[in-house]
Amino acid sequence: MGSNSLHVLKGINFTVKEGELVAIMGSSGSGKSTLLNILGMLDLLDKGTYDLDGVPIKDLDETKAANYRNKFLGFVFQSFNLINYKTALENVTLPLYYQGVNRKERETTALEYLNQVGLKEWATHLPSELSGGQKQRVAIARAMVTQPKVLLADELTGALDSKTSKEVMALIQEINKSGKTILIVTHEEDIAKMCSRIVRLKDGIIMEDKKNKMVKAI
Amino acid sequence: MFSRDRWLEIFDTIKKNKLRTFLSGFTVALGILIFVVLFGFGNGLDNTFDKYFKDDALNTMWINTGRTSKPYMGYKANRQIEFDNDDLEDISSRFAFYIDGITPRISSSGNIGYKLKSNNYSVRGVAPSHQKNEMTIMMQGRYINGLDVDNKERNVVIGRLVKQDLFGDENALGKFVSGEGRSWKVIGVFQDDGGDNEERMVYVPYTTLQLIQKNTDKLRQIIISYKPEIGYGGAVAFEDKIKKYLKQKKFIDPRDPRGIFIRSAASDLKENDQFKSALSSIILFVGIGTLLAGVIGISNIMVFVVKERTKELGIRKAIGATPSSIIGMIIQEAIFITTISGYVGLLVGIGILKLIGNTLEADYYITDPYVDLNTAILATFLLIGFGVFAGYIPAKRAARIKPIEAIRDN
Secondary structure: OOOOOOOOOOOOOOOOOOOOOOEEOOOOOHHHHOOOOOHHHOOOOOOOEEOOOOOOOOOOOOOHHHHHHHHHHEEEEOOOOOOOOHHHHHHHHHHHHHHOOOOOOOOHHHHHHHHOOOOOOOOOOOOHHHHHHHHHHHHHHHHHHHOOEEEEEEEOOOOOOHHHHHHHHHHHHHHHOOOOOEEEOOOHHHHHHHOEEEEEEOOOEEEEEEEOOOOOOO | OOHHHHHHHHHHHHHHHHHHHHHHHHHHHHHHHHHOOOOOHHHHHHHHHHHHOOOOOOEEEEEEEEEEOOOOOOOOOOOOOOOEEHHHHHHHHHHHOOEEEEEEEEEEEEEEEOOOEEEEEEEEEEEHHHHHHHHEEEEEEEOOOOHHHHHHEEEEEEEEEHHHHHHHHOOOOEEEEEOEEEEEEEEEEEEEEOOOOHHOOEEHHHHHHHHHHHHOOOOOEEEEEEHHHHHHHHHHHHHHHHHHHHHHOOOOOOOOOOEEEEEEHHHHHHHHHHHHHHHHHHHHHHHHHHHHHHHHHHHHHHHHHHHOOOOHHHHHHHHOOOOHHHHHHHHHHHHHHHHHHHHHHHHHHHHEEEEEHHOOHHHHHOOOOOOOOOHHHHHHHHHHHHHHHHHHHHHHHHHHHOHHHHHHHO
């Protein structure tokens, strides 16, 4: 990009095992979002290697990255990032559309996942008609609908009040319990404590990496 | 491109973003509409032009007489020049090489009646070859012929509107009309592309008219059609020669600019052609200008649309849309909207032209405005092409931008 290059991550070496619920913590500028973006193939790494489920992720062109994202990863963002003119159900079906799944199957599957996050009745509502917590749950359903290997969440409770945050985290814990690997970027201690492992970053290096006794969200 | 799912996705987007769809569609529709209407008007002007200037045969020469302005050979100035019937013979035998047909024209008017109806009409005394000069088309019966002229027959050829006025649906051929206190036999009905006035005209043999009016053989106007083969140069030379000959014959000072006046279509033709080509370039200019405005309009809208959708496109990419599917979606949507609205604009524009028809003829000289379909379709495709092109560039950029950057902006 620019003529100045900035080293954000300076030697990070860690492995996430299947079924872990990892919190990546750090103050802003610590490189936690960059790490998540690289894991999510939304950003490219300059140096180093990244293996996902035994597959080395390298030489990604845009199309390949798009296919990997679609197949292996699910994203949840702080600002939900639902498409505002599509209903909850349509938002959830969209990743399946890009997988080439036929329309009927898309809708059945999406409805199933909306049901799992408790929003089956809200399927035909637009995002503008949903509360923040509901929007985030739609986003979670959308991230889960392709049955990804890893769920990546960037400050997923950042825009929610503490009660709603707990409800959303309870959902995350539930999904984790069913065996899904989840990485959460957060700067809130409460949220981090609800995970099974906490990785603390500072200035691009890992300061601390420890197991945590998971606190139940609710 | 042809997957049903892709279309459904696009229809969905269009349906749920009505304002955006309307704006881009409206721009294209308006562009095409204005193009069609303006271009149609231009063609209408062109039509009027043709109508006024192409009514008479192009290889025609009018010889008119006037008063002299210089004394010559013992004659005083201000003498009225007149031809007589012998001059016709002399001219045609002397200039047989150039001449295709020759006729005098005596312009007059008279009250012509049939049964209870009567009306005033222009009357022209002519010889048979006048038909060629005026490009008169016979609908029924025949034109004035040589025998009519030789025998000074009281035969009359009436215009379509004269027939309509006096006879209505009744057959006019062989009937007798009254005029100048005598009765005349209708031998033909004609039509003329020169407009209503030309069809409110009545033709009679010039000799008959001379006999009735003054019993003279004087003529004031002679119309000659020359052979087209002699070309523009030949026509100019012919004009010179005949002028010289007639001045000599009528004892007019060769330097006198008055006395004999000759007007030929050859000299008019050149001016008309210049005027027409100027008109055509204006029409072309207006057309291109309108299209350009349309192209800029749709380009702007497409850039804006893609900009507005950057975030949405980022989200789509994050959940697995490939760059090509993003570009494809935008382009396909653009093609769809511009094609439909371009077609609508085309139809409305043609409709407006049809509706206007000839209502602007009298005041604005626009006759039968039209756009030939090929031009209109070409213009539509041009706008679609530019719309797509204008969409493609920002779409490509949007497809390349990292999803995280597209999403981050709030």
